[in-house]
Amino acid sequence: METAVVLGAGIMGLSAAWALSRAGIAVRVVEQDAVPNPRGSSVDDHRLIRHAYGAHEGYMRMVDPAYAAWDLLFAEAGERLYVETGVLALSQHDGGWLAESRDALAADGRATQTLDAAAVAAAYPFLRPEGIAAAFRLDRGGVLLARRIVAMLARLLAARGVPIERAQATGFDADRASLTLSDGSRREGDLLVLAGGPWTPGLVPGLAARVRPTRQIILRLAPPPEIAEAWARAPMLLDLAADGGFYAVPPVAGTPLKIGDHRFAPTADPDGPRDATPTEAEEILGLARHRIRDLDRYRLLGAAACWYDVEPEERFVLERVGARGFVMSGFSGHGFKFGPVLGLALARAARDPALHGPLAAWAAGTAPPTPGLLDELQGHRP
Ligand SMILES: Cc1cc2nc3c(=O)[nH]c(=O)nc-3n(C[C@H](O)[C@H](O)[C@H](O)COP(=O)(O)OP(=O)(O)OC[C@H]3O[C@@H](n4cnc5c(N)ncnc54)[C@H](O)[C@@H]3O)c2cc1C
Numbered sequence: 001m002e003t004a005v006v007l008g009a010g011i012m013g014l015s016a017a018w019a020l021s022r023a024g025i026a027v028r029v030v031e032q033d034a035v036p037n038p039r040g041s042s043v044d045d046h047r048l049i050r051h052a053y054g055a056h057e058g059y060m061r062m063v064d065p066a067y068a069a070w071d072l073l074f075a076e077a078g079e080r081l082y083v084e085t086g087v088l089a090l091s092q093h094d095g096g097w098l099a100e101s102r103d104a105l106a107a108d109g110r111a112t113q114t115l116d117a118a119a120v121a122a123a124y125p126f127l128r129p130e131g132i133a134a135a136f137r138l139d140r141g142g143v144l145l146a147r148r149i150v151a152m153l154a155r156l157l158a159a160r161g162v163p164i165e166r167a168q169a170t171g172f173d174a175d176r177a178s179l180t181l182s183d184g185s186r187r188e189g190d191l192l193v194l195a196g197g198p199w200t201p202g203l204v205p206g207l208a209a210r211v212r213p214t215r216q217i218i219l220r221l222a223p224p225p226e227i228a229e230a231w232a233r234a235p236m237l238l239d240l241a242a243d244g245g246f247y248a249v250p251p252v253a254g255t256p257l258k259i260g261d262h263r264f265a266p267t268a269d270p271d272g273p274r275d276a277t278p279t280e281a282e283e284i285l286g287l288a289r290h291r292i293r294d295l296d297r298y299r300l301l302g303a304a305a306c307w308y309d310v311e312p313e314e315r316f317v318l319e320r321v322g323a324r325g326f327v328m329s330g331f332s333g334h335g336f337k338f339g340p341v342l343g344l345a346l347a348r349a350a351r352d353p354a355l356h357g358p359l360a361a362w363a364a365g366t367a368p369p370t371p372g373l374l375d376e377l378q379g380h381r382p
Contacts, residue, residue, distance in 0.1 A: 002026060003189035004350075005179055007169050007203075009035045010042040011146070011336050012328045013195035014153040015343030018073070019376070020191070021160045023347045029157065030179055030187060032168040036150040039274065041197045041308040043147050044218070045255035047336035048236050048247070050087045050141035051110060052101040056314070058365030060104055062338060064382035065369070069340035070144070071380045077156050081149050083252040084142040086235035090120065090127075090291070094134035097240050102136055112136040124234060126227045128293050141236060143252050146336060169196075172203070174322025191350055192325040198270035198307040200329045204321065211311050211330040215268040217276045218260040219284050220301040223251075224294065231257055239291050246287040256301050259288050262333055264310055276303035308332055318342060318363035320356050344376045345369070 004020050006013045009031035017027045036043040049067070053060035074080045091098040102112055114136050117129035154164060165187070171180040177192040196203055198213035223231045228251075237248040249258040261284060281303035289295045311317060311330035316338070321327045326346060331338075342363060349355035358370035 004028070004191040004193060005030065005177060005187045005189040006193040006195060007172070007179055008040075008195035008197060008200075009037065009150075009154065009164055010040040010195065010197045011150060011153075011339035012042075012197070012331065012342065013193065014150060014157065015339040016193045016195060016328065016346050017157055017162055017343075018153060018160075018340070019343035019347035020193075020350065021157065021162050022376075023351070025191070025347075025350075027157075027162045028187060028189070029162060029164040030167050030169055030181070031164055032166070034166070035154045035164055036147050039270070039307075040150075041306065041331065042150055042336060042339075044306060045145070045147060045220075046143045046249050046252070046258065047146040048141070048249060049082075049144055049337035050138070050236065051105060051108075052087055052089055052138060052141070052238065053104065054097040055100040055104065056365055057104050057108075058362070058367070059334070060108065061368065062341065062362075062365070065374055065377055066338050066341045067382040068377040068380040069344055071382075072344075072377065073153075073340045077152050079152055081145040081152060082142055083145070084140070085250055085252065087138040087141040087238065088120070088124070088135065088235040089138075089238045089240070090132050090135045091240040091245075092131050092133055092242070098134050098136070105138070110138070110140075112138050124230070126223065126230055126234075126293055127237075128291055131290065137235065143236070143249060143255075144336060145253055145255070169203070172325070174325030177324040190324065192322075193328065193346070194321065194325060195328040197331075198309045200327065201309060204327055204329070207317070207327065207329060211309050211317060212267045213270045213307050213309050214264045214266070215272065215305050215307055216260060216265060216333065217280045217284055217303065217305055218258055219276075219281055219303050220256040220258055222299040222301055223257060224297045239288070241287075243287065246284065246291075248288070248292070257298075259284060261287055268307065270307045272305075274305050276305050280305070308335075315364040315366070316342070317360075318346065319360045326350070341374070341377070345373045348373055348375060
């Protein structure tokens with residue numbers, strides 16, 4: 001195999017293109033918008049990486065290889081776009097996701113520090129302790145500077161001679177590894193990778209029965225000046241409640257504080273409006289008000305809608321399509337951290353049909369990585 005065509009310049013398409021190019025394959029990327037594309041799932045100030053994964057142990061174990069893949073990518077780019085913050089997980093009941101995470105982490109030999117409500121309030125004075133039934137802290141975990149990473153990958157690909165062509169694909173033939181563009185022309189290779197984010201279910205027949213696009217709301221906030229410094233040193237916050245709770249990303253490396261939730265919205269057209277309504281913004285504030293002290297004194301800098309593509313159990317779809325294609329889909333609200341490691345594994349499997357099934361099972365979080373799949377990471381630290 002000598003040539004590949006990749007649809008999509010989000011983290012998945014760019015990571016796959018990077019890994020295929022490293023494997024000596026001549027790659028072309030086709031992207032409908034400018035890169036970084038603010039309409040893509042990948043493009044925002046930050047994306048989190050953490051080992052706390054509830055009962056999804058397969059993804060918890062994928063995080064060390066993910067860190068090793070970031071290490072490889074950052075070393076090649078000469079730029080490290082990651083800020084370690086650690087993780088603070090809180091819950092209004094001692095069970096569910098928090099307890100599952102704590103147990104899975106312990107079974108995997110990862111120490112968590114248990115905190116009670118008073119200790120949380122003492123360490124993080126901007127939080128309210130009322131109603132905290134369980135909490136733990138984990139030192140490892142942090143913020144990937146997502147928009148800057150996508151731009152960095154595009155630069156890296158340009159330096160490798162990989163073109164990113166601005167064009168919209170209207171169809172594909174995975175047996176011929178070809179994409180049809182809106183002007184009727186075709187781009188063909190020996191391998192086709194479909195990584196169109198929330199647009200993929202609309203493009204790949206049958207996929208919409210398994211994966212759907214959903215519209216998620218995020219808010220950017222400026223804390224009152226007297227607690228800005230405390231927030232800048234804060235861990236990422238995962239506050240779990242019966243209604244799903246909310247997460248907060250601390251303001252690191254010049255980015256604003258961000259809050260959002262993890263409930264899936266109804267299926268929505270990814271070409272829909274990007275502005276969040278005041279009602280939608282208020283709903284997110286409502287999820288956080290019980291936990292963030294004086295939240296009404298925070299300045300709302302912006303409220304936006306972002307799309308991702310979700311599978312019911314939030315399992316990734318990285319599977320063969322046709323005789324010469326792979327589809328990368330269903331990355332949900334947790335795929336960004338795994339972009340480079342999935343790209344490297346795909347590039348391995350592309351040359352070895354025996355790895356196709358194991359790749360799909362590992363990406364779905366249901367099996368450990370088969371020997372050979374992650375060979376590129378030998379010598380890189382998690
Ligand atoms: C609010 C929010 C918070 C998140 N938080 C986290 C987090 O903390 N940690 C984490 O790991 N993950 C997180 N995620 C998930 C993560 O960002 C996504 O899983 C990941 O970015 C998906 O990348 P992608 O490349 O598949 O899709 P995208 O980034 O959407 O890229 C797909 C690209 O394909 C292009 N394309 C589509 N169709 C066509 C076509 N027909 N022709 C040409 N181009 C096309 C699109 O324009 C787009 O640029 C979050 C996502 C959101 C929205």
